[in-house]
Amino acid sequence: MEMASLREAYGKALVELGAQNKNIVALDADLSKSTRTALFQEAYPERFFEISIAEQNMIGVAVGLALTGKIPFVNSFAVFATGRTYDQIRQSACIANINIKICGSSSGLSDFGDGATHQSLEDVALMRVLPNMTVLVPVDAVETKKMVEFAVRHNGPVYLRINRNDLPVYTDESTEFELGKLYQMRDGEDAVVFANGVMVSKAMEAAEILEKEGTGVRVVNVSTVKPLKKDEVLKYIKGVKGIVTAEEHSIIGGLGSAIVELLRDVDHPPVEFIGVKDRFGTSASNYEELLEYFGLTSKSITLTIKDLLDRC
Amino acid sequence: MLSNDLIERIERTALKLRLDILEMVGVGKAGHLGGSSSCADIVAALYFYKMKIDPENPHYEDRDRFLLSKGHGALAQYAALVELGYIPRDEMKKVKTLDGILQGHPDMTKTPGIEANTGSLGQGLSIATGMALGLRLDGKDSRVYVIVGDGELSEGQIWEAAMCAGYYKLDNLVAIIDNNGLQATGPIKERFNIYPIAPKWESFGWHVREIDGHNIREIIETLDELDNVRGKPKVMIARTVKGKGFSFAENDPAFHNIALTEEQYIQAKRELESRMARWS
Numbered sequence: 001m002e003m004a005s006l007r008e009a010y011g012k013a014l015v016e017l018g019a020q021n022k023n024i025v026a027l028d029a030d031l032s033k034s035t036r037t038a039l040f041q042e043a044y045p046e047r048f049f050e051i052s053i054a055e056q057n058m059i060g061v062a063v064g065l066a067l068t069g070k071i072p073f074v075n076s077f078a079v080f081a082t083g084r085t086y087d088q089i090r091q092s093a094c095i096a097n098i099n100i101k102i103c104g105s106s107s108g109l110s111d112f113g114d115g116a117t118h119q120s121l122e123d124v125a126l127m128r129v130l131p132n133m134t135v136l137v138p139v140d141a142v143e144t145k146k147m148v149e150f151a152v153r154h155n156g157p158v159y160l161r162i163n164r165n166d167l168p169v170y171t172d173e174s175t176e177f178e179l180g181k182l183y184q185m186r187d188g189e190d191a192v193v194f195a196n197g198v199m200v201s202k203a204m205e206a207a208e209i210l211e212k213e214g215t216g217v218r219v220v221n222v223s224t225v226k227p228l229k230k231d232e233v234l235k236y237i238k239g240v241k242g243i244v245t246a247e248e249h250s251i252i253g254g255l256g257s258a259i260v261e262l263l264r265d266v267d268h269p270p271v272e273f274i275g276v277k278d279r280f281g282t283s284a285s286n287y288e289e290l291l292e293y294f295g296l297t298s299k300s301i302t303l304t305i306k307d308l309l310d311r312c
Numbered sequence: 313m314l315s316n317d318l319i320e321r322i323e324r325t326a327l328k329l330r331l332d333i334l335e336m337v338g339v340g341k342a343g344h345l346g347g348s349s350s351c352a353d354i355v356a357a358l359y360f361y362k363m364k365i366d367p368e369n370p371h372y373e374d375r376d377r378f379l380l381s382k383g384h385g386a387l388a389q390y391a392a393l394v395e396l397g398y399i400p401r402d403e404m405k406k407v408k409t410l411d412g413i414l415q416g417h418p419d420m421t422k423t424p425g426i427e428a429n430t431g432s433l434g435q436g437l438s439i440a441t442g443m444a445l446g447l448r449l450d451g452k453d454s455r456v457y458v459i460v461g462d463g464e465l466s467e468g469q470i471w472e473a474a475m476c477a478g479y480y481k482l483d484n485l486v487a488i489i490d491n492n493g494l495q496a497t498g499p500i501k502e503r504f505n506i507y508p509i510a511p512k513w514e515s516f517g518w519h520v521r522e523i524d525g526h527n528i529r530e531i532i533e534t535l536d537e538l539d540n541v542r543g544k545p546k547v548m549i550a551r552t553v554k555g556k557g558f559s560f561a562e563n564d565p566a567f568h569n570i571a572l573t574e575e576q577y578i579q580a581k582r583e584l585e586s587r588m589a590r591w592s
Contacts, residue, residue, distance in 0.1 A: 025449075049445065052479075057438045057472035064442020067377075067428055068450065072442075088469070091432035092439055096421050 003166040007105055009141035010162055011036025013148035014073060015043045021071065021152060022047075027062055028075045029055045034164075035075040035105040055080050059088035062100045071099060071152055077111065078104025078120035078161055086126055089133075093157050097132040101151045101158045108197065108248035109281050110164035112290045119281030125253025127159040128226045134158045134179065135226040137196040137247075137255075140169045143223055146177035154179070161197065163248075165287050168201045170221070180224045182232045188216030191242040191305045194233070194259050196222045198291070199246035199274065205298035210305060217305060225255055230262045237263075242308030243271040248296055251275035270311060272304045314532060318361070322528045324591055325395065326356035330557045331584050332391035336407045336414075339577045343407075346567040348387035350492040350525070350552040351380075351459050357531040358457055359392040367396040370424045376454050377427050377443050381436020382461030382490060383417035384569070390414050390423070398425035434467025436460065437487060441477045444485040444545075455539075459488045463495030465506040471516070477545040478517025485545040486538055487518075490525065492554035494565045513547045525550025559583055 018024045018040060025047045032038040032050070041048035049065075051058040055076055062072035074081065081104040082089070093100050104123055111118045127135045136151075136158065138144040144162065151158045170185060185200060186207055193203040200221050207217035220236045222228070237243055243263075245256035256273035263271070276294050284290035291297060329352045337343030358378060359365070366372040380389050390407065393399045399413065406412030413422045417431025427443075430436040440458035447454050464470060477485055489509065493500055500506060510520045519541045523530045531550070538546045554568075555561030558580050572580070 046449070049480075051476060054469075054472035054476065056434075056469045057441070057476050060435050060438020060469070060473065061442035061445065061476060063428065064439040064444070064456075065446040066442075067439070068443055068446025070446050070449070087432060088435060088438070092429065092435045096419070096429045 001168040004141035004169050005166050006138060006141050006144045006163050007034070007036045009144040010103065010148060011039040013145040014040045017148060017152050018044050018047065023069060023071045024073065024152060025049065025065055025070045026073045026075065027051050027058050029053055029058050029080065031076055031105070035103065037073070037075045055084045056088050059085045059100070060092050063092045063098050066099045071101065073101045073103055075103045075105060077118060078107035078123045079118060082120065082123040082126050082159065089157070090130055094130045094132045097156050099155050099157070101160065103160045103162060105162045106164040107161045108163065109290045109294065110287060112284045112287045115283040116280040121250045121276045121281060122253065123161065124225055124247070124249050124255065125257070128253065128258065132156055133226065135224070137161045137223055137225055139197060139200045139221050139223055140167050140171055142169055142171045142173060143177060150177050150179065163198055167198055170200065180227050180229045180232065182236060183221040183223065184236065185219040185221050188218045189239055190216045190309060191244060192218040192220060192236050192240045193244045193246055193301060194220050194222045194255065195246035196225065196255055197248050199248055199296060202296065202298045203246050203301055206301035206305065209298065209302050215305065215309065222255055225258055228258050228262060233259060233262050234266065237268055240269055241312045242269050242305060244274060244301060244304050244308065245271065246274040246301055248291070249275055251277055270308055272308055274301055274304060314529065319529050320591065322356050322361055322532065324588065325360045326353045326528065327557070327584060327588050328395060329356055329388060329391040331581070332394055332404060333387045334577065334580050334584065336387045336390065336404050337572055339574050340571050342569050342571050344384045344387060344569045345558060345561055345572070346494070346554040346565070347382060347385045347461065347490070347492070349556045349558060350554045351385050351490040352388045352391070352556070353526045353528055354459060354488055354490065354531055354550055355388045355392050357528060357535065359396060361532050362535045363457065364454065367398050370398060374452060374454055377440070377456040379427055379430060379436045379440050379456070379458040380418055381430050381440070381458050382433065382464055383431025383436070385459065385490070386416070386418050389418060393423070393425040399423065433461065433464045434469040437470055437473040440485055440487070441473050441482060444477070444482040445480060448482065448484055455484045455486060457486050457488065459490055462489055462491045462493065462506065462509070463500055465489070465509070466504045474513060474516045474518065481517070481543050482545045483542050486535070487545065487547040489547065489549045490552050491549055492552040494554045494563070494568070496565065496568045498565050509549050517544060519544045519546045520549065521546070522549045523551070525552035526556055557584065
């Protein structure tokens, strides 16, 4: 499969949109080479603000810029962009529905070498709990670009969770990103996997393995974690005997939780979570090794589905 | 030289603001009397003399911006917005109630004339810095004024913003420190001692002026003087008295956020009205 960099796609999309829309500005906290906002800085130096290693101030400055009509994209690693700044995002931005866009780069475990301090397994939960916040987790480089376009169009705070590594490209330019829409990546009648980010590719692999064994697995890309639409979720659980959620995030407060919150008052098949089980990250020598260490693999999805279906 | 008439007009306005603050604190319900009254003279000088604003059109594009980073002083700002007609006077009775538009801390989504949501301390200076950057990017000559509490200087984010505004040489930004010397539980000097204040800001590239924050002439002359300082953000360290104008509350941290008794309310009203009467 074609692999492509999400952060490169993000950086290029910002430059492209910045040409048409002069209100777009970017802020970074000394990580612009990594987040790829360096591309924006090169193209529009007057609209790029280096805020240095001071993320809390960066959110406030972005809010001030938004209040003068700008569309600020705030950039750092996901763990710093959402964790260190949670209060600023809540108080200065979300209460008044301020139009800032927060790009959490090197999200999840994708910064595999840097360990627990630099890996973000709670960011989706932190952002999802905030009223007015939109939470987006792109599956690939193409969807990343569409989400940047959406973020510019959308009035209000947006959190965009960007993986550091190259990921398989599943989507194409032909479909427009629609907020809250779930995207079926393949169909199957026995079980459904709601996944996002890197875990969509793991779910696709699992579905292929199980197909050979005669089990049909539907894979749904939940790239909008918030707002999550109940009718969309219900549409895809129809007929299946088991539901699995798969995310590169803590099983507390993320995609799995969001799905179950919506299903709480309807009859539904049993649900299992694939995610990091209430733990911090750790350093590893490569991304795949780390995903495997935490059980974020096609194999664990396969086993979980089998286990669920055995229970029926 | 500014005329005595002008100074007197602003002094009278500041007294009116204190009367309004008193109305909003009322009897038997908690209100931030101390920190609202310590910045009332500065608020009066900004809203009624210095700032380019249009109460008819709160979002008038070329307006100057005012932020109260120490959002708990909101009653001073609400009083100014009432006197200017942004807010109907009868809203004062409904402050901090479900039926009103005046929140416990400034809320731009509910109250006309409020520029940003502040009150979680340490955040307003960053927002002001972003506004100043945005206005400069648009080539506007509007200024951004932000009142910061002295207790608030313990927040690390203030110094992040101070470095940032200094780095960007934001000469359209004026910070005013309401230096009443008291935080919620007692004297700042006995907690994290933030003194000396001036050299800290100077070292981050700010132009610093120290003034008496209750001397209207000094406040407005300094604000005018700061217009001519180029290439640096500016900070006015205003020595103030917490509870200023309320004799029983002055310099007493107990009046940070407190309910007044009926006797205190009557006494305060009498004192303020008798000072007002001297002008008529």
